[in-house]
Amino acid sequence: MGTGLALRLAAAGLEVQVGSRDPERSGEVAKRLNSLLQGRAPEVTGSRNHEVAALALAVVAVPYEAVRATIPGLAGELAGKIVISTAVPMSFASGRPEPLHPAAGSAAEELAELCPASRVVGAFQTVAAGQLLELGLRLDEDVLVGGDDREARQEVATLVRRIEGLRAVESGPLATCRYAEGLTPLLLRLNRLHHTQTGIRITGL
Numbered sequence: 213m214g215t216g217l218a219l220r221l222a223a224a225g226l227e228v229q230v231g232s233r234d235p236e237r238s239g240e241v242a243k244r245l246n247s248l249l250q251g252r253a254p255e256v257t258g259s260r261n262h263e264v265a266a267l268a269l270a271v272v273a274v275p276y277e278a279v280r281a282t283i284p285g286l287a288g289e290l291a292g293k294i295v296i297s298t299a300v301p302m303s304f305a306s307g308r309p310e311p312l313h314p315a316a317g318s319a320a321e322e323l324a325e326l327c328p329a330s331r332v333v334g335a336f337q338t339v340a341a342g343q344l345l346e347l348g349l350r351l352d353e354d355v356l357v358g359g360d361d362r363e364a365r366q367e368v369a370t371l372v373r374r375i376e377g378l379r380a381v382e383s384g385p386l387a388t389c390r391y392a393e394g395l396t397p398l399l400l401r402l403n404r405l406h407h408t409q410t411g412i413r414i415t416g417l
């Protein structure tokens with residue numbers, strides 16, 4: 213997910229750094245992204261999670277189970293920043309995607325508890341990372357954007373719109389992220405049933 217978002221955001225002209233626990237790994241990812249971008253975008257760079265967390269806006273794209281281990285050590289750097297939660301709490305019980313139910317209400321709210329001085333916004337939970345990585349593929353779906361800080365939410369909605377083919381739909385407070393997160397196991401089941409990649413579209417807006 214992090215690689216896919218980095219690719220699409222860089223292609224939209226934004227300056228992007230990818231983070232990792234291991235800078236060699238993020239350096240490799242940055243190299244791969246730059247070769248896909250073929251010089252048509254600002255150069256993507258790779259560094260440690262700590263360095264990326266200190267930038268203007270950070271996207272947390274680690275597995276839900278890793279959020280609790282990753283964020284407390286970065287909370288200082290993330291203070292005051294907009295932090296996007298992409299995590300979907302789910303398990304693959306006997307191979308089937310099933311939603312998990314975090315005590316905080318959602319993965320995004322759990323993230324907000326772990327970095328209380330940050331402006332946490334949930335987004336991209338229903339977007340398939342594989343689709344983002346296919347740069348030639350035109351996206352055509354909505355992204356729900358939920359967050360308690362209205363200004364931060366609007367900034368993230370603007371960021372989402374920078375990616376061609378994505379429409380941002382503000383869903384309200386951070387607590388609404390539980391609905392976006394809960395849709396993903398269903399989308400994965402639909403993908404399997406209909407042999408395709410599904411996304412969401414909200415009508416009536």
Ligand SMILES: NC(=O)c1ccc[n+]([C@@H]2O[C@H](COP(=O)([O-])OP(=O)(O)OC[C@H]3O[C@@H](n4cnc5c(N)ncnc54)[C@H](OP(=O)(O)O)[C@@H]3O)[C@@H](O)[C@H]2O)c1
Pocket residue numbers: 213214231232233234237238272273274275276277278281282298299300301336337338339340341342396
């Ligand atoms: N994949 C999708 O289509 C999709 C769709 C919607 C939402 N999401 C959400 O996006 C997030 C990332 O998904 P993904 O599929 O990109 O995950 P992933 O490939 O399994 O992991 C992404 C990165 O997280 C880091 N990581 C893995 N385990 C970790 C651990 N135990 N502690 C700290 N860092 C760890 C690794 O980076 P380093 O080893 O380089 O540090 C890894 O490359 C998840 O929360 C997922 O629910 C994914």
